[in-house]
């Protein structure tokens with residue numbers, strides 16, 4: 001059967017990558033074409049992203065993807081996804097030639113606390129939740145906008161993947177799954193809530209029209225032809241919120257499967273057909289984000305590998321020595337139970353970058369728990385605490401949605417962490433099926449392939465291709 005080649009640009013908080021996907025009715029092969037670091041950029045006015053650098057890396061990666069796809073009939077299209085909520089502001093009267101205003105902020109920047117207060121004075125959280133169905137995250141776009149100094153100058157706002165799409169094509173749209181993370185989308189109609197915008201003093205003209213995954217944004221600008229080595233490359237909207245693509249790329253094996261998409265965050269929840277917007281779901285801080293094909297991602301943000309990676313970064317800075325995660329995890333597996341402290345990974349002190357071992361020690365002291373001392377003890381305590389956070393969220397998701405969960409799928413970087421997968425199985429009581437690690441890129445590629453007609457079917461049918469082509473590891477709960 002015919003195999004077609006697609007490229008995914010997938011930007012995570014700690015790295016970005018360009019992946020090539022060869023896809024056919026029985027084929028799903030991924031190769032990494034480019035990988036580049038990403039992270040916080042500390043400027044005098046706060047934490048930012050190096051968005052122009054990311055764009056340049058994506059372009060170079062795409063040029064390489066074009067080269068590699070040449071013998072295989074060329075690249076059929078490109079899809080872009082990234083973390084949610086962040087945006088760039090644009091200025092200009094001609095839609096095809098707008099300039100970026102300022103440097104996009106990183107969602108971990110602390111300015112948003114001002115925005116939360118300001119927003120809730122106008123619209124109390126309970127009402128916001130009824131309208132947008134979103135969990136409270138202090139960095140949801142609407143809170144960022146309430147603290148945004150450059151807003152008065154801006155003509156347009158584009159979320160990160162849409163901004164890169166604009167730079168590639170000159171066309172502006174707001175992809176629907178990521179739009180759902182702004183807080184400005186109506187959870188039921190899935191359209192911009194212009195009434196809410198007016199109440200918050202935001203002009204609806206600031207926002208580009210919402211379009212679902214499967215829409216063709218446009219083709220690459222003529223000015224990029226030489227650099228890319230290709231003309232008129234189509235950019236297809238996919239689930240541009242990375243978590244939306246990750247859930248497409250999760251081979252949910254039963255109707256009662258839960259998932260954990262574990263990268264920087266651990267996104268724990270269920271795929272539903274209808275939102276759950278109740279007082280209980282609001283209090284438990286469960287979100288109803290938009291999924292591909294109009295599905296609902298009913299989930300909550302649990303701390304993810306951020307805690308581990310910031311811990312390793314702290315030790316690297318302190319010792320000047322590169323830390324080896326695999327070795328640390330192997331040592332952590334040997335730590336006896338009585339040396340492990342389970343702490344609350346949801347404590348807000350862990351959100352900003354910084355010295356996590358110090359913060360863990362402070363939290364444990366405050367709660368009169370033993371402070372883990374050695375690196376292996378700290379790593380083991382982090383892993384067990386993450387698993388405890390996941391287990392709690394899984395139980396809540398099932399209860400709030402009135403579902404009986406039978407299995408948990410762990411995808412993303414965390415699925416490679418056997419200690420974490422086993423601890424999650426043990427603490428939740430559910431079997432954990434781990435993999436694929438590249439669920440986000442897979443989800444991105446599969447929606448492009450379905451849009452072009454290389455594959456067909458519902459998400460369930462599309463996911464079968466993943467379980468047929470990828471090796472998954474099952475962790476049974478113990479004791």
Ligand code: LRH
Nearest residue numbers: 082083084085242243265
């Ligand atoms: C994960 C993610 C998550 C959002 C956060 C901002 O990368 O997109 O779904 O809550 O970043």
